[in-house]
Amino acid sequence: DAKTTQPNSMESNEEEPVHLPCNHSTISGTDYIHWYRQLPSQGPEYVIHGLTSNVNNRMASLAIAEDRKSSTLILHRATLRDAAVYYCIKSDSNYQLIWGAGTKLIIKP
Amino acid sequence: DSGVTQTPKHLITATGQRVTLRCSPRSGDLSVYWYQQSLDQGLQFLIQYYNGEERAKGNILERFSAQQFPDLHSELNLSSLELGDSALYFCASSVEGTRPSTDTQYFGPGTRLTVL
Numbered sequence: 001d002a003k004t005t006q007p008n009s010m011e012s013n014e015e016e017p018v019h020l021p022c023n024h025s026t027i028s029g030t031d032y033i034h035w036y037r038q039l040p041s042q043g044p045e046y047v048i049h050g051l052t053s054n055v056n057n058r059m060a061s062l063a064i065a066e067d068r069k070s071s072t073l074i075l076h077r078a079t080l081r082d083a084a085v086y087y088c089i090k091s092d093s094n095y096q097l098i099w100g101a102g103t104k105l106i107i108k109p
Numbered sequence: 110d111s112g113v114t115q116t117p118k119h120l121i122t123a124t125g126q127r128v129t130l131r132c133s134p135r136s137g138d139l140s141v142y143w144y145q146q147s148l149d150q151g152l153q154f155l156i157q158y159y160n161g162e163e164r165a166k167g168n169i170l171e172r173f174s175a176q177q178f179p180d181l182h183s184e185l186n187l188s189s190l191e192l193g194d195s196a197l198y199f200c201a202s203s204v205e206g207t208r209p210s211t212d213t214q215y216f217g218p219g220t221r222l223t224v225l
Contacts (some may be wrong), residue, residue: 043216
């Protein structure tokens with residue numbers, strides 16, 4: 001089960017939108033895409049998940065490509081507290097989450 | 110605060126020793142997951158328990174074992190420790206767990222294990 005592909009790091013300015021990309025070309029038709037984030041010295045925290053259509057919650061939006069081979073996590077207005085490692089995760093054949101190395105998001109004031 | 114607690118927060122021990130990590134899930138959650146995170150790496154799934162029974166196994170070494178008790182807390186036992194076992198160990202819980210890929214997992218703060 002292949003992991004997803006994400007950039008190692010990204011920078012963004014405070015109070016601007018952030019688009020975090022993820023490629024998951026081997027995803028199966030029934031696998032969800034999950035996003036978690038890990039703030040420094042903390043355990044991971046759920047952000048959002050989706051299957052086919054775009055999803056919104058109070059933290060972020062998730063845009064899933066029509067062919068489901070990629071997705072983008074959108075933080076609408078990044079703050080310094082959003083600086084974290086963001087993980088785009090798919091599941092394996094046992095429905096367990098497969099974690100890659102994630103994208104380290106750096107927010108510049 | 111996710112509602113998941115882990116003890117101890119830090120653990121320093123020597124090679125060859127055995128340690129036990131403890132996790133209490135959120136109230137009402139039936140599934141517990143154990144993960145290992147080595148320095149600057151993503152999380153590696155070790156094992157899942159659902160309502161007291163082992164549900165799925167990942168890359169868990171034979172020197173490692175886990176169990177979930179009737180009150181749903183879980184323990185991860187690591188034995189014959191090696192230097193390479195030094196890592197952060199996270200516990201997570203979810204309400205269900207019959208199909209983890211659709212469940213939201215709530216993570217504890219982790220236990221940092223250092224093997225000298």
